[in-house]
Amino acid sequence: MAAPRFENPIVRWIDYRLPVFTFMHHEMHEYPTPKNLNYWWNFGSLAGFMLIVMIVTGIMLAMHYTPHVDHAFDSVERIRRDVPFGWLIQFIHMNGASFFFILVYIHIFRGLYYGSYKSPREILWILGVVILLLMMATAFMGYVLPWGQMSFWGATVITNLFSAIPLVGEHIVSWLWGGFAVDNPTLNRFYSLHYLLPFIIVGVVVLHVVALHTHGSNNPLGIEARGKQDSIPFHPYYTIKDMFGLGAFLTIFCLFVFFAPDYLGHPDNYVPANPLVTPPHIVPEWYFLPFYAILRAIPDKLLGVVAMFAAIAVLFILPWLDRSPVRSARFRPIYRQVFWLLVLDCLVLGYIGSQPAEGWYIHIGRLATIYYFAHFFVILPLLSVFERPRPLPLSIGEPVLGGGSPPPRGAGGTGAMERA
Amino acid sequence: MAATADGAGGDGVTRRDFLEYAAGGMGAVGAAATAWAFIDNMNPAADVLALSTTEVDLEAIEPGQAITVVWQKKPVFVRRRTEAEIREAEDTPLDSLPDPEADADRVQKAEWLILVGVCTHLGCIPLGQKDTDEKGEYGGWFCPCHGSHYDTSGRIRKGPAPENLPVPPYQFLDDTRILIG
Ligand code: HEM
Numbered sequence: 001m002a003a004p005r006f007e008n009p010i011v012r013w014i015d016y017r018l019p020v021f022t023f024m025h026h027e028m029h030e031y032p033t034p035k036n037l038n039y040w041w042n043f044g045s046l047a048g049f050m051l052i053v054m055i056v057t058g059i060m061l062a063m064h065y066t067p068h069v070d071h072a073f074d075s076v077e078r079i080r081r082d083v084p085f086g087w088l089i090q091f092i093h094m095n096g097a098s099f100f101f102i103l104v105y106i107h108i109f110r111g112l113y114y115g116s117y118k119s120p121r122e123i124l125w126i127l128g129v130v131i132l133l134l135m136m137a138t139a140f141m142g143y144v145l146p147w148g149q150m151s152f153w154g155a156t157v158i159t160n161l162f163s164a165i166p167l168v169g170e171h172i173v174s175w176l177w178g179g180f181a182v183d184n185p186t187l188n189r190f191y192s193l194h195y196l197l198p199f200i201i202v203g204v205v206v207l208h209v210v211a212l213h214t215h216g217s218n219n220p221l222g223i224e225a226r227g228k229q230d231s232i233p234f235h236p237y238y239t240i241k242d243m244f245g246l247g248a249f250l251t252i253f254c255l256f257v258f259f260a261p262d263y264l265g266h267p268d269n270y271v272p273a274n275p276l277v278t279p280p281h282i283v284p285e286w287y288f289l290p291f292y293a294i295l296r297a298i299p300d301k302l303l304g305v306v307a308m309f310a311a312i313a314v315l316f317i318l319p320w321l322d323r324s325p326v327r328s329a330r331f332r333p334i335y336r337q338v339f340w341l342l343v344l345d346c347l348v349l350g351y352i353g354s355q356p357a358e359g360w361y362i363h364i365g366r367l368a369t370i371y372y373f374a375h376f377f378v379i380l381p382l383l384s385v386f387e388r389p390r391p392l393p394l395s396i397g398e399p400v401l402g403g404g405s406p407p408p409r410g411a412g413g414t415g416a417m418e419r420a
Numbered sequence: 421m422a423a424t425a426d427g428a429g430g431d432g433v434t435r436r437d438f439l440e441y442a443a444g445g446m447g448a449v450g451a452a453a454t455a456w457a458f459i460d461n462m463n464p465a466a467d468v469l470a471l472s473t474t475e476v477d478l479e480a481i482e483p484g485q486a487i488t489v490v491w492q493k494k495p496v497f498v499r500r501r502t503e504a505e506i507r508e509a510e511d512t513p514l515d516s517l518p519d520p521e522a523d524a525d526r527v528q529k530a531e532w533l534i535l536v537g538v539c540t541h542l543g544c545i546p547l548g549q550k551d552t553d554e555k556g557e558y559g560g561w562f563c564p565c566h567g568s569h570y571d572t573s574g575r576i577r578k579g580p581a582p583e584n585l586p587v588p589p590y591q592f593l594d595d596t597r598i599l600i601g
Pocket residue numbers: 051054055056057058059060061062065076090093094097100135138139140142143144145146194195197198199201
C-alpha cells in the first residue's frame with residue numbers, strides 16, 4: 001500500500017527519514033481485521049498489556065529489593081510496609097503474575113477451540129508456546145525471590161527435576177545451584193535471570209505479532225477473510241473493543257489487588273525460608289498445578305519429569321497432530337465436545353495437583369494424565385480422519401448478508417479453495 | 421596433481437576451501453572455549469567447594485532418638501537405632517528393595533545410622549527425626565512432598581524416590597564423637 005500523506009510537517013519530516021508513522025498507519029489503520037471477532041480475541045492484547053505492567057512494576061520493585069538470603073525476605077516485607085506505595089506495586093506484581101497466566105491460558109484455549117494453530121499460523125502458534133515456556137521460567141524464578149518457605153522448597157523441587165537426567169543430572173543441578181543446595185548463589189542468579197527473561201519475552205512477542213500480521217487474525221468461523229466486505233480496519237473498531245475489555249479485566253484484577261491480594265498465594269510463603277524443614281504440604285503456584293499433577297501421577301522419577309515436559313512440548317507439534325482441514329470447532333461436532341473434555345481434564349489435573357499424593361487422588365491423577373495425552377496423540381489424529389465437519393459458510397459476510405450458493409463439498413478452512 | 425594458479429587440485433578442492441574450513445574450525449573451537457568460561461562460571465565457586473567438615477557429639481543421644489546436623493548446607497540425620505530397628509533393617513531380604521544394599525554396608529557401628537537427610541526424589545527433607553513425626557510404613561522416614569517411604573536403614577521402600585538416602589563420608593573420632601566430611 002502506498003505511504004499515507006501526513007498533515008503535520010514534523011511527522012512528515014521524521015517519516016521521510018524513519019518511517020515509523022507509515023508503519024503505525026499500516027499496522028493500525030489499514031491492517032484489515034476480520035469483522036466477526038468475538039471477545040475471546042481480546043486476550044492477546046490483554047496479555048501484552050500485562051507484560052508491560054509486570055515490567056514496570058518489576059523495575060520499581062528492583063529498586064528496593066535485596067537479593068541476599070539474609071535480607072531478601074525482609075526487603076520484600078519492607079517494600080510492603082515502609083516503601084511509599086510499595087504495597088500497591090508489590091501486590092500488582094504478585095497478582096499480576098497470576099492474572100498474566102489466566103489471560104494466557106484463556107488465549108491458548110481460544111486458539112485450541114478455533115483452530116488458530118493451523119496453516120498458515122503454525123509458527124505464530126509455536127512462538128506462543130515459546131512465550132508460555134519463558135513465562136513459566138520467569139514466574140518460577142520470581143517466586144523464589146521473596147525467599148519464603150514455598151520459594152525455597154519450590155526452587156529445590158523444581159531444580160531437582162534435572163537430577164532425573166541420567167549420568168549428568170547431578171552435575172547439572174549443582175551447576176544450576178552454584179553450590180550443594182539452593183542457597184545465596186542460586187538466589188542471585190535467579191534474580192539476574194528474572195530481570196532478563198521478561199525482555200526476551202518482549203522480543204518473542206514482537207515476532208509473534210509479526211507472524212500474526214502476515215496472515216491476519218483467525219476468526220470464529222475459521223475461514224479466511226475474503227475481500228473488503230469481510231474485514232474492518234483494526235483502528236478504531238478493535239482498539240475500542242480492546243479498551244472496553246481492558247476496563248472489564250482491570251475491574252476484576254483490582255478486586256484482587258485491593259481486597260484479596262493474598263487469595264491466590266500460599267500462607268507458607270510468609271514464613272522465611274528454612275533449609276532444614278520442608279513444609280508438610282508443598283504446592284507450586286496454581287498456574288503450575290496441572291503439570292505438577294502429571295509429574296506426580298507417574299511413579300518413576302525420570303518418566304514423571306519427561307511426562308511433565310512432554311505435556312507442554314506436545315503443543316509444539318499440535319498443528320501436525322490435528323490434520324482436520326476445518327479450523328473452527330463450530331463446524332466440528334465431535335471436536336467441540338472433546339475440546340470441553342480437555343478443559344475439564346486440565347481443571348481436574350489442577351485440582352489433583354493441589355491435593356496430597358495419596359489414596360484416590362493418585363488414581364484420578366493417573367486417569368486424567370492418560371486422558372490428557374490421549375487427547376493429543378489418539379483422539380485428535382483419529383478425528384482428523386473420521387469426523388464429518390459441518391458445511392462451512394462461503395464467506396464471513398455470507399451468514400449475515402445472505403446470498404451465495406451452498407458451500408462446495410469438502411471445502412475446508414485450510415483447503416485450496418480457501419486460498420484461491 | 422600439480423596445483424594450478426588458483427590452487428585448485430584435480431578434485432576441484434581449492435586452497436581457499438582449505439583456508440575457509442581451517443579458519444571456520446578454529447573459530448568454532450574458540451567460540452566453544454569461550455562459551456565454556458560462561459557455563460563454568462555458574463558452577464560452585466572455590467569458597468563454596470572448600471570442603472567443610474562437621475563434628476558431632478553423640479553423648480546425649482538416647483537409643484531411638486535422632487538429631488539433625490548441618491554439613492555442607494545439607495541436613496545430616498544421626499539416628500541411634502534400637503535393637504528392634506537394627507534387626508528389622510538387617511533381616512530385610514535384599515530382593516525386596518528397589519535399590520538393594522545390605523544394612524551392614526550402610527553403617528560403621530550398627531547402632532549409629534548416619535545419612536544425608538535429603539530425599540533422593542526431588543530434594544525435600546523427609547519427616548521422622550522427631551518422635552511426633554510420621555515415620556512412614558517402614559518405620560524410618562517419610563517424605564511428605566510426593567510420598568516416599570524409607571526404612572530403618574534409610575533405604576527407599578515405596579514411592580517415587582529412586583535411591584536410598586546416601587551415607588556421607590564420616591569417621592569415629594572416639595566412641596562418642598564423629599567427624600562428617
Ligand atoms: C514476565 C513478567 C514477569 C513475571 C511473570 C513475574 C513474576 C514474579 C513473581 C511470581 C514474583 C513473586 C511475587 C511474590 O510472591 O511476592 C516476582 C517477584 C519479583 N519480580 Fe517479577 N515478574 C515479571 C517481570 C519482572 C521484571 C521485568 C522485573 C524487573 C526487574 C521483576 C522484578 C521482581 C522483583 C524485584 C521481585 C521480588 C519482590 C517481590 O517478591 O515482589 N519482575 N515476579
